Amino acid sequence: MNKTTSFSINKGKPIRCKAAVCRKAGEPFVMEEVQVDPPEAYEVRIKILCTSLCHTDVTFWKIDSGPLARFPRILGHEAVGVVESIGENVDGFKQGDIVLPVFHPQCEECKDCKSSKSNWCSRFADDFLSNTRRYGMASRFKDSSGQDIHNLFYISSFSEYTVVDIAHLVKISPEIPVDKAALLSCGVATGLGAVWKVANVEEGSTVAIFGIGAVGLAVAEAARLRGAARIIGVDLNPDKFEIGKRFGITDFVNSALCKEKTISQVIREMTGGGVDYSFECIGLEPLMEEAFLSTRTGSGKTVILGMTKDILPIRLGSHDILRGRTVCGTLFGGLKPKLDIPIIVDRYLKKELNLDGFITHELGFEEINKAFDLLMEGKSIRCVLWMDR
Amino acid sequence: MENGNSSFGDKKCALKPIRCKAAVSRKAGEALVMEEIMVAPPQPYEVRIRIICTALCHSDVTFWKLQVPPACFPRILGHEAIGVVESVGENVTEVIEGDTVLPTFMADCGDCADCKSHRSNLCSKFPFQVSPWMPRYENSSRFTDLNGNTLFHFLNVSSFSEYTVVDVANVVKIDSSVSPSRACLLSCGVSTGVGAAWETAKVEQGSTVVIFGLGSIGLAVAEGSRLCGASRVIGVDINPDKFQIGQKFGVTEFVNSMTCGNKRVCEVINEMTGGGADYCFECVGSSALVQEAYACCRQGWGKTITLGVDKPGSQICLDSFDVLHHGKTLIGSLFGGLKAKTHIPLLLKRYLSNELELDKFVTHEKKFEEINDAFQLLLEGKCIRCVLWMG
Numbered sequence: 001m002n003k004t005t006s007f008s009i010n011k012g013k014p015i016r017c018k019a020a021v022c023r024k025a026g027e028p029f030v031m032e033e034v035q036v037d038p039p040e041a042y043e044v045r046i047k048i049l050c051t052s053l054c055h056t057d058v059t060f061w062k063i064d065s066g067p068l069a070r071f072p073r074i075l076g077h078e079a080v081g082v083v084e085s086i087g088e089n090v091d092g093f094k095q096g097d098i099v100l101p102v103f104h105p106q107c108e109e110c111k112d113c114k115s116s117k118s119n120w121c122s123r124f125a126d127d128f129l130s131n132t133r134r135y136g137m138a139s140r141f142k143d144s145s146g147q148d149i150h151n152l153f154y155i156s157s158f159s160e161y162t163v164v165d166i167a168h169l170v171k172i173s174p175e176i177p178v179d180k181a182a183l184l185s186c187g188v189a190t191g192l193g194a195v196w197k198v199a200n201v202e203e204g205s206t207v208a209i210f211g212i213g214a215v216g217l218a219v220a221e222a223a224r225l226r227g228a229a230r231i232i233g234v235d236l237n238p239d240k241f242e243i244g245k246r247f248g249i250t251d252f253v254n255s256a257l258c259k260e261k262t263i264s265q266v267i268r269e270m271t272g273g274g275v276d277y278s279f280e281c282i283g284l285e286p287l288m289e290e291a292f293l294s295t296r297t298g299s300g301k302t303v304i305l306g307m308t309k310d311i312l313p314i315r316l317g318s319h320d321i322l323r324g325r326t327v328c329g330t331l332f333g334g335l336k337p338k339l340d341i342p343i344i345v346d347r348y349l350k351k352e353l354n355l356d357g358f359i360t361h362e363l364g365f366e367e368i369n370k371a372f373d374l375l376m377e378g379k380s381i382r383c384v385l386w387m388d389r
Numbered sequence: 390m391e392n393g394n395s396s397f398g399d400k401k402c403a404l405k406p407i408r409c410k411a412a413v414s415r416k417a418g419e420a421l422v423m424e425e426i427m428v429a430p431p432q433p434y435e436v437r438i439r440i441i442c443t444a445l446c447h448s449d450v451t452f453w454k455l456q457v458p459p460a461c462f463p464r465i466l467g468h469e470a471i472g473v474v475e476s477v478g479e480n481v482t483e484v485i486e487g488d489t490v491l492p493t494f495m496a497d498c499g500d501c502a503d504c505k506s507h508r509s510n511l512c513s514k515f516p517f518q519v520s521p522w523m524p525r526y527e528n529s530s531r532f533t534d535l536n537g538n539t540l541f542h543f544l545n546v547s548s549f550s551e552y553t554v555v556d557v558a559n560v561v562k563i564d565s566s567v568s569p570s571r572a573c574l575l576s577c578g579v580s581t582g583v584g585a586a587w588e589t590a591k592v593e594q595g596s597t598v599v600i601f602g603l604g605s606i607g608l609a610v611a612e613g614s615r616l617c618g619a620s621r622v623i624g625v626d627i628n629p630d631k632f633q634i635g636q637k638f639g640v641t642e643f644v645n646s647m648t649c650g651n652k653r654v655c656e657v658i659n660e661m662t663g664g665g666a667d668y669c670f671e672c673v674g675s676s677a678l679v680q681e682a683y684a685c686c687r688q689g690w691g692k693t694i695t696l697g698v699d700k701p702g703s704q705i706c707l708d709s710f711d712v713l714h715h716g717k718t719l720i721g722s723l724f725g726g727l728k729a730k731t732h733i734p735l736l737l738k739r740y741l742s743n744e745l746e747l748d749k750f751v752t753h754e755k756k757f758e759e760i761n762d763a764f765q766l767l768l769e770g771k772c773i774r775c776v777l778w779m780g
Contacts, residue, residue, distance in 0.1 A: 007474055018635065071460075112690075115690070117689070118690040120716045125714075273513060285709050297509075297511055297513070297516070298509030299506060299508035299509035304713055305713075308713065310595075311709055311710045312709055312710050314721070315705070315706050316704060316706075317704055317705075318676050318679070318698075318699040318703045318721075319701060319703075321719065321721035322722070323723060324510065325720070325721050326719065326720045326721075326725060327707075327719045328717065328718040329712035329713035329715070329717075331714060
């Protein structure tokens with residue numbers, strides 16, 4: 001029996017499958033059997049093929065109180081899947097399609113989606129906490145006692161099946177290896193977009209990257225492809241330099257060893273005045289300030305990518321900003337998912353983009369806790385969890 | 390002893406100090422004193438200029454009033470002007486005696502990596518700072534009073550004097566046929582505002598623009614936005630008279646920030662614009678206002694441009710969630726992002742072809758000796774630009 005035939009059996013019905021449910025902040029996941037309802041109008045139910053762990057999952061896993069905390073919840077938002085069934089009013093997707101669920105929405109109808117000036121979707125982007133896009137807090141997941149399980153970013157990929165709104169789904173070529181494709185549903189695409197679309201880094205530029213995780217490495221790779229002259233990586237972990245070199249990082253600043261100097265002072269000294277572009281890929285406000293101060297007077301541009309957990313102020317000296325500096329933040333690297341992901345996939349298939357090296361570990365879905373440990377210990381860049389292992 | 394009336398053909402002048410009139414600021418906040426001073430000949434890479442006319446800019450007032458560094462006394466203020474080259478020092482080939490020039494506070498050496506880069510207008514060879522001295526030589530002034538005491542320079546220009554000495558990096562040669570009282574505006578305020586709209590923000594046709602502060606800079610931003618084809622230019626000020634004035638500069642709607650009731654200005658603007666403006670400009674010099682401007686530029690592609698100079702040490706605080714999630718950009722701009730020697734001639738061309746309107750900026754014209762009256766007018770908010778003509 002092939003995949004498509006087996007899909008037809010469940011069409012219109014709930015599916016019982018395995019999921020890693022988070023019931024308490026920071027506690028190991030327990031694999032549970034959950035029920036995944038069929039897709040409503042404008043929704044698609046997908047079978048996850050593999051999912052990778054992104055640091056934002058760790059951040060949200062640890063949140064125990066406040067408006068961002070939800071329990072029980074299925075985390076995970078970087079993944080690749082196959083369409084199992086579609087709801088009404090779904091054009092462009094059919095059973096068997098290989099798809100990327102993407103946390104950043106694109107409704108394709110609002111003024112912003114229709115404009116090329118940004119990847120903002122004014123229809124949906126303001127709300128990232130409901131469980132569904134069009135049906136509020138209704139959930140497609142239920143646990144074995146019938147209780148609703150909350151969603152993460154409209155994806156929830158730590159489950160064998162999930163239901164995704166079409167605004168969060170991108171169809172891709174089946175030619176790209178699926179584990180590489182999954183990287184493009186969040187971290188790596190974010191880093192590439194930040195360099196190519198948001199900053200538009202030019203040949204010969206100098207770049208500083210704060211945080212050498214998957215996003216930071218993607219920024220480095222993208223800057224290298226643009227012909228950046230110097231790519232300075234900043235991290236607490238000295239091992240990151242070796243990894244970073246493979247992605248184009250030319251200089252390393254260990255932020256733990258700067259002593260009396262600030263990171264920005266060190267960078268300004270190294271570069272005779274500061275870098276053309278700095279990227280904050282961690283999500284810590286003091287580092288965003290350092291990234292800002294690392295840039296060159298007159299032309300420095302700072303792009304903030306890191307997802308923060310607390311909402312603290314970023315303080316920018318008016319004297320420094322006045323002197324020709326630019327600061328902006330970006331979600332998903334300024335990319336419009338449905339437009340730009342296929343373009344990136346195409347570049348990969350034409351061998352213009354190398355996605356090797358991001359995946360440092362591969363585990364079976366049930367080993368999800370080990371994946372969390374590896375990331376928190378700084379031992380992995382991307383760990384892929386295969387559903388069928 | 391040579392005086393200010395010597396002709397340019399007289400080579401003896403070129404090597405000698407010139408004695409002439411200047412308005413010297415001797416004590417913070419006190420009337421400028423018209424006195425005779427000595428202006429030394431230009432050193433290598435310097436140009437001595439006979440000022441034709443000079444306009445009063447708010448930055449002159451700021452450093453006249455200020456009692457702490459970088460204010461210093463006695464000083465020759467003034468930095469928005471037009472003049473004629475009287476003599477040049479060695480190694481100056483860009484201009485010759487008789488050329489009409491604008492001295493500019495913003496250096497454009499043409500040589501350093503930043504001057505050569507299209508991404509920056511901030512010369513790193515002569516970084517922008519409020520210094521008492523000539524930029525190229527340490528602790529060096531070309532001015533002395535008749536008792537031989539040093540008089541400090543201001544912003545590399547010091548135009549409240551019949552003659553001044555300026556580094557060649559701060560000199561822009563221009564077409565001599567332009568009306569001086571209009572051309573001088575391009576050496577500071579108008580260029581800053583027009584440039585901010587045109588070069589820094591790159592305002593597009595049909596855009597919605599909000600301008601916080603309708604002083605000369607804000608009005609110049611309005612003029613620049615008008616030239617760029619903005620469809621709505623919303624002016625924000627505490628002075629209701631500014632609306633009528635602003636209308637001449639393309640301001641289409643006005644928000645009096647004192648009469649918004651319970652609402653914050655940003656809320657009013659977000660309502661008026663259905664979610665925020667494409668571009669917000671802060672032209673006052675208050676970090677709190679920059680934050681307000683940021684709050685009413687549009688999510689997705691909104692840009693906030695800060696032009697105003699706040700107190701040293703002031704900080705703009707942005708909410709990190711807002712920065713990451715809402716797609717807005719904050720840009721700082723000095724001198725409107727313009728490279729003096731490249732862009733001023735372009736702005737002048739646009740004035741000569743009747744696109745850029747400069748006449749409406751000049752609300753008063755007086756004689757140099759009436760400079761203290763000009764200060765009063767500006768302090769009372771009764772003028773936009775008051776141009777002072779040298780004898």
